[in-house]
Each structure stands twice: as C-alpha cells, then as structure tokens.
Amino acid sequence: MTKFVGALHEFHDAAFVKSWADRFVPSLPRLALFDLILAQISRPSMPNPHVLELGLGPGYMARHILERNDLITYEGLDFSEVFFEVAKTTIGPFLPRISLTLADLMEQSWPARISNLPGAIISTWALHDLGTPQAVADVYARCYETLPKGGVLINGDFIKPDGTDWDYEAGRFEVQQHLTFLRQAGFSAPMHLGRYEPNTETPTAAQNYACLVAVR
Ligand SMILES: C[S@@+](CC[C@H](N)C(=O)[O-])C[C@H]1O[C@@H](n2cnc3c(N)ncnc32)[C@H](O)[C@@H]1O
Numbered sequence: 001m002t003k004f005v006g007a008l009h010e011f012h013d014a015a016f017v018k019s020w021a022d023r024f025v026p027s028l029p030r031l032a033l034f035d036l037i038l039a040q041i042s043r044p045s046m047p048n049p050h051v052l053e054l055g056l057g058p059g060y061m062a063r064h065i066l067e068r069n070d071l072i073t074y075e076g077l078d079f080s081e082v083f084f085e086v087a088k089t090t091i092g093p094f095l096p097r098i099s100l101t102l103a104d105l106m107e108q109s110w111p112a113r114i115s116n117l118p119g120a121i122i123s124t125w126a127l128h129d130l131g132t133p134q135a136v137a138d139v140y141a142r143c144y145e146t147l148p149k150g151g152v153l154i155n156g157d158f159i160k161p162d163g164t165d166w167d168y169e170a171g172r173f174e175v176q177q178h179l180t181f182l183r184q185a186g187f188s189a190p191m192h193l194g195r196y197e198p199n200t201e202t203p204t205a206a207q208n209y210a211c212l213v214a215v216r
Helices: 014-023 028-041 060-066 081-097 133-146 175-185
Strands: 050-054 073-078 098-102 120-124 152-158 191-196 209-215
Touching: 014 081, 028 060, 028 120, 028 152, 028 191, 028 209, 050 060, 060 073, 060 081, 073 081, 081 098, 133 152, 133 175, 175 191, 175 209
Parallel strands: 050 073, 050 120, 073 098, 120 152
Antiparallel strands: 152 209, 191 209
C-alpha cells in the first residue's frame, strides 16, 4: 500500500472544477465546521461584519454563512476564475452581498487587492494547496497585518495527524506547527477548536482536518 496522503488539483480547468465541486458537496462533518466558523464570526466582539474568505472555491461555506447571518458582507478571494463561475451559481440569491477578488495567495501583495477591511478572515480546505508550510506561514503573517485589532483568523484545513506513520503532502502538517506559525505571525494566543474526520489508520485525502483560530 502507498502510505501517502495528498491530492493533485487542476484549479483552472473547467471540467476538473465542475467534477470536484459535485464530488465535495459538504458532508455533515464539513457542515459542522461551517457552523463553528459561523459562530466565531457572529460574535458581537468582531470589529466589523465584513468577512474575507481565502480560497472561495465553489462557494459552499460562503452560501452557508450568508444565508444564516443577515448582517455579514463577504469577499471571496481565489486565483481561479473557473471556480468563481461555480461559486456564483452556489451563492445565487446572496450574490449582492459578496464581492469576488481575483488574487494569488502565493504573491505577498495579495492584501492590496482586497476591497474592504475584514473583521474576520476565514478559509477552509484551501491553504494546504499552497504546497509548503512556509507558504501557509506567509499567509498567516499577511492576515495579521491585514486584520484590525480584535479581528479573527479562522483556518479549517487538512493537517497531518500526530503520530502517523503515513507521509503527507507538504501543505498538510501538524496542528502544533500551525500554532507556532500563528504565534510567529504575531497572534498572541492561537488555538485549535477541533479535529474533524480523524483517521490515522487508513486516511484518505478528504479526512483529517482541524480548525485553527487566532484573534489579532
Ligand atoms: C477546496 S476549495 C475551497 C472550498 C471552499 N472553502 C468552500 O467551502 O466551498 C480551495 C480553493 O482554493 C483556491 N486556491 C488554491 N491555491 C490558491 C492560491 N495560490 N491563491 C488563491 N486561491 C487558491 C482554489 O482555486 C480553490 O478554489
């Protein structure tokens, strides 16, 4: 058996994107993560009700949040115009409350492209695709610089479970390493709020994700 966990994506290919979006309609554990994120960004302590999502993808989380919180405005950042087309269909009637921002998270100037100051920056199953731990650390640093005091960063993403003897693609790494990177970015008390679909024995590329939270 190949003891490796990872996935290859073609984010700019329309056929790939459509089939990926059809296969990954959110499962119950994924919806539970959306609800956790929704609760975090619905707190009165959030400095302003504007949310930036890094890696909008097919828009599943955006739709989930916009239809449950009337106060929030939303900005979806992605580097794939093909995904934007899918997201527009997903988000449907809530489109007037979202802006779409084309930007590449590998370019350190991406914060200059966003249109409004976010009270929260959120992301699910996207940052591991940047391919290296350093690329994720760089995004955390840019988020710290971008958020106002009291703003929150929430990243629900695939991780490498502790103690596994499987190899994972480099963008999937341990929760403790995420927490270290968040501290290095400037966040004083980052934490993780949960691990989802844990499977250390026979993991698939769609399992083992965690929710990291850090307040500016
Ligand atoms: C799994 S999808 C996100 C799913 C989304 N959270 C949802 O709930 O529907 C990951 C997204 O990250 C985007 N992405 C990957 N690498 C990126 C990069 N370097 N810059 C910007 N977006 C990127 C992909 O194009 C894809 O749309």
